Each structure stands twice: as C-alpha cells, then as structure tokens.
Amino acid sequence: MxxxxxxxxxxxxxxxxxxxxxxxxxxPRRDANGYRAFAPRxxxxxxxxxxxxxxxxxxxxxxxxxxxxxxxxxxxxxVKRLAQGHLARIDAKIGELQxxxxxxxxxxxxxxxxxxxxxxxxxxxxxxxxxxxxKGRMR
Amino acid sequence: MxxxxxxxxxxxxxxxxxxxxxxxxxxPRRDANGYRAFAPRxxxxxxxxxxxxxxxxxxxxxxxxxxxxxxxxxxxxxVKRLAQGHLARIDAKIGELQxxxxxxxxxxxxxxxxxxxxxxxxxxxxxxxxxxxxKGRMR
DNA sequence: ATGATCCTTCCAGTAGATGGAAGGTCAAGC
DNA sequence: GCTTGACCTTCCATCTACTGGAAGGATCAT
Numbered sequence: 073m074x075x076x077x078x079x080x081x082x083x084x085x086x087x088x089x090x091x092x093x094x095x096x097x098x099x100p101r102r103d104a105n106g107y108r109a110f111a112p113r114x115x116x117x118x119x120x121x122x123x124x125x126x127x128x129x130x131x132x133x134x135x136x137x138x139x140x141x142x143x144x145x146x147x148x149x150x151v152k153r154l155a156q157g158h159l160a161r162i163d164a165k166i167g168e169l170q171x172x173x174x175x176x177x178x179x180x181x182x183x184x185x186x187x188x189x190x191x192x193x194x195x196x197x198x199x200x201x202x203x204x205x206x207k208g209r210m211r
Numbered sequence: 212m213x214x215x216x217x218x219x220x221x222x223x224x225x226x227x228x229x230x231x232x233x234x235x236x237x238x239p240r241r242d243a244n245g246y247r248a249f250a251p252r253x254x255x256x257x258x259x260x261x262x263x264x265x266x267x268x269x270x271x272x273x274x275x276x277x278x279x280x281x282x283x284x285x286x287x288x289x290v291k292r293l294a295q296g297h298l299a300r301i302d303a304k305i306g307e308l309q310x311x312x313x314x315x316x317x318x319x320x321x322x323x324x325x326x327x328x329x330x331x332x333x334x335x336x337x338x339x340x341x342x343x344x345x346k347g348r349m350r
Numbered sequence: 351a352t353g354a355t356c357c358t359t360c361c362a363g364t365a366g367a368t369g370g371a372a373g374g375t376c377a378a379g380c
Numbered sequence: 381g382c383t384t385g386a387c388c389t390t391c392c393a394t395c396t397a398c399t400g401g402a403a404g405g406a407t408c409a410t
Contacts, residue, residue, distance in 0.1 A: 076356070086357090087399060095397090105406060107357055116337070123336045128311050131397065141333045151332050152324035159315050166308045169301050172267050176298050185291035193290050194280045197262050198255070215387070225388090226368060234366095244375060246388055270366065 078110040082118035089118060097121060097135060129158055217249040221257035228257060236260060236274060268297055 078100075079086045092098050093108070098117055100108040110118075117138060124134045133154060140146045140154075182192040217239075218225045231237050232247070237256055239247045249257075256277060263273045272293060279285045279293075321331040 074357075085399085088397085090358095091398060105357080106359095107406080120336050125397090127315060127336075128308075137333070137336060140330075141337065144328060146328045146330070146333075147326045148322050148328065148330035148332075149324045149326060151330045152319060152322045155315060155319050155322070155332050159312065159319060162308050162312050162315065166305060166312065169267075169305045169308070173298065173301050173305065176266060176294060176301065180291060180294050180298060183287050183291045183294070185288045187286045187288060189283060189285045189287065191279075191285070191287035191290045193287075193294050194276070194285075197259050197266075197276060198280065213388075224368085227366085229389095230367060244388080245390095246375080264366090 073110040073112075073115065075108050075110070078108075078115050078118060081115045083122045084118055092118070092121060095131065097131070097138065127158075128162060129154075133158060212249040212251075212254065214247050214249070217247075217254050217257060220254045222261045223257055231257070231260060234270065236270070236277065266297075267301060268293075272297060 073081070075086045075089055079089060082089070084092075089098070089108075093100065098114055098121075100110045100114045103109045120138060120141065121134050124137050125131070129137060136154060137151070140151050179193045179196055184190070212220070214225045214228055218228060221228070223231075228237070228247075232239065237253055237260075239249045239253045242248045259277060259280065260273050263276050264270070268276060275293060276290070279290050318332045318335055323329070
C-alpha cells in the first residue's frame with residue numbers, strides 16, 4: 073500500500089504521514105523503489121493517530137497513547153491519567169475563552185457600529201490596560 | 212525610557228516589544244547609543260496591544276485596531292465588525308472544545324483507571340476512526 | 351514513447367513569541 | 381581608573397504541527 077492509499081484509508085494527508093514518520097510515530101517499510109509500503113497495521117496506527125489528534129491530544133500525547141495501545145501490559149490508569157490531563161487543559165481553555173467572550177460581547181454591544189468615530193471597544197483597549205473594564209466590572 | 216521600563220509599564224516582555232518593533236507595530240526612536248527610547252505614546256500603544264492580545268485578537272487584528280485607534284476619522288462600524296469577527300471565531304472554538312470535552316469525558320468515565328490493560332479510551336481511538344463512538348452514539 | 355500521475359527528498363513558511371549567545375553601554379563602588 | 385553587574389544590542393535557533401512547493405525519479409495508461 074503506497075502513501076496515497078494509506079492517506080485515503082487513514083484520513084490523514086500524505087504530507088502529514090511523512091511528517092509522522094519523520095518524528096518517529098510510524099515506521100513503514102520501504103519497497104525496492106524507495107516508496108513507503110504501508111501494512112494494514114501501519115494504516116491502523118495512522119487512523120489511531122488521526123482520531124487521537126481529532127480529540128485534541130498533542131502529538132507527544134499521541135505518541136504516548138500509541139505506546140500504551142501497543143503495550144499489552146499497560147494499566148488503564150495510565151491512559152486515564154493522560155486523558156484527564158487533556159480534559160483539564162480543554163476545560164481551562166474553554167473557561168478562558170468564555171471569559172474573553174463575555175468581555176468582548178459586552179464591548180460589541182456597547183458599540184454603536186455607525187459612521188462616527190466614538191467606540192467603546194477602542195476606549196477599552198486604550199484604557200483597559202490600566203484597569204478599567206466596561207460597565208465598571210472590577211475585582 | 213528604555214525597553215526594560217517600557218516592558219514594566221506596558222506589561223509586555225522586552226523580547227515581545229522587540230518583536231513588535233520588528234513586525235512594525237511600533238517604531239520607538241533610538242538614543243545615540245542605539246538603545247530604544249520609548250515615548251509615553253509608545254508605551255500607551257504597547258499597553259493597547261497587550262490588552263488587545265489578551266482579548267485574543269491576532270497580531271494582524273491588533274495592527275488594524277491600532278490603525279483605527281489612531282485614525283480620528285474612523286467609523287466605529289469598522290471596529291465593531293472586526294470585533295464581531297473575532298467573537299465568531301471564539302464562539303466556534305468554544306463549540307469545538309465543548310464537543311471534544313463531551314466525548315473525552317464520556318471516555319474517561321468509562322475507563323476503570325486501574326492496573327488492568329482494558330481501556331475504553333484506547334478502544335475508541337483504535338476503532339473510532341472507523342466510526343464507533345462510546346455508548347454507541349451515532350448520527 | 352509520451353504524458354499524467356504517482357512517489358521521493360529537501361527547503362521554506364506559518365503564528366507569536368521565547369531562549370540564548372556574543373558583545374556593546376552605563377552607573378556604582380573601590 | 382577599573383571592575384562588576386545590570387542593562388542594552390543583534391542575530392540565530394527553537395517551539396507546534398503541519399503545509400506548500402521545487403526538483404527529480406517511478407509507474408501506468410495509451
């Protein structure tokens with residue numbers, strides 16, 4: 073199976089597959105002509121990686137997950153811990169974004185959005201660094 | 212005012228300030244010795260940038276915002292449009308993360324997290340690429 | 351044989367900094 | 381006057397996770 077087929081089968085672009093080989097996530101053997109030859113097992117790993125990346129795991133986390141996946145003697149505890157760490161980061165990110173969202177939505181609402189120059193958004197950016205938030209929300 | 216002071220005053224690391232100069236966001240003048248000399252106006256711009264970046268605007272959006280801020284004849288409409296675009300991207304990102312969060316939390320909950328190798332998380336990653344989701348949630 | 355479509359490697363670029371090396375400058379203290 | 385240390389300067393490398401493209405070899409269909 074050449075890289076094109078492996079790409080179709082795994083859902084990853086060929087470029088990405090080459091990159092994953094470069095960083096040592098997979099090691100497909102090579103045909104006599106130098107072409108990469110993907111065994112079903114390789115394609116399976118690629119699909120695993122694609123799914124793990126889609127769930128937001130970092131490439132290094134994916135490496136660890138793949139290692140655990142291939143280790144018959146793994147403890148599910150290790151997998152769970154890894155996933156929990158990732159979940160915690162996602163939650164942190166969501167919280168961060170929701171906080172931004174509130175501030176930004178307030179500012180947008182306060183802005184007339186017409187042809188005049190007066191703008192609470194710019195006013196906040198200019199003053200906000202000092203401390204002022206819209207609507208005087210201060211801690 | 213040297214870069215160290217400007218950094219303290221604006222809340223941005225000196226490295227970042229140099230970077231912002233490099234990409235043309237600010238143009239502090241130079242003292243005879245080659246040191247950057249920050250006028251209050253420069254520091255104000257840096258603080259503006261720090262706040263805008265903290266709100267998640269991209270550097271290019273910050274450039275545009277700074278341009279609007281300095282343009283007395285701006286229309287608040289333009290600022291608002293920019294901010295609305297950013298808000299939309301934040302909302303999209305939040306949605307994406309929340310979706311990941313649900314899947315991941317389900318998987319984590321299903322995982323015993325003990326010393327045994329059986330693990331629904333790995334099972335999902337291995338099979339998930341095909342289509343299976345935990346709890347058979349399919350569209 | 352020829353052209354299209356594969357495949358290969360290698361280099362560069364993306365965003366937004368950050369770290370570090372090598373070296374110039376300045377103010378204080380002795 | 382000289383050293384020490386805290387500044388400052390530039391330049392280059394590194395990070396994440398790819399992606400784009402150039403140059404060239406291999407394969408396939410006609």
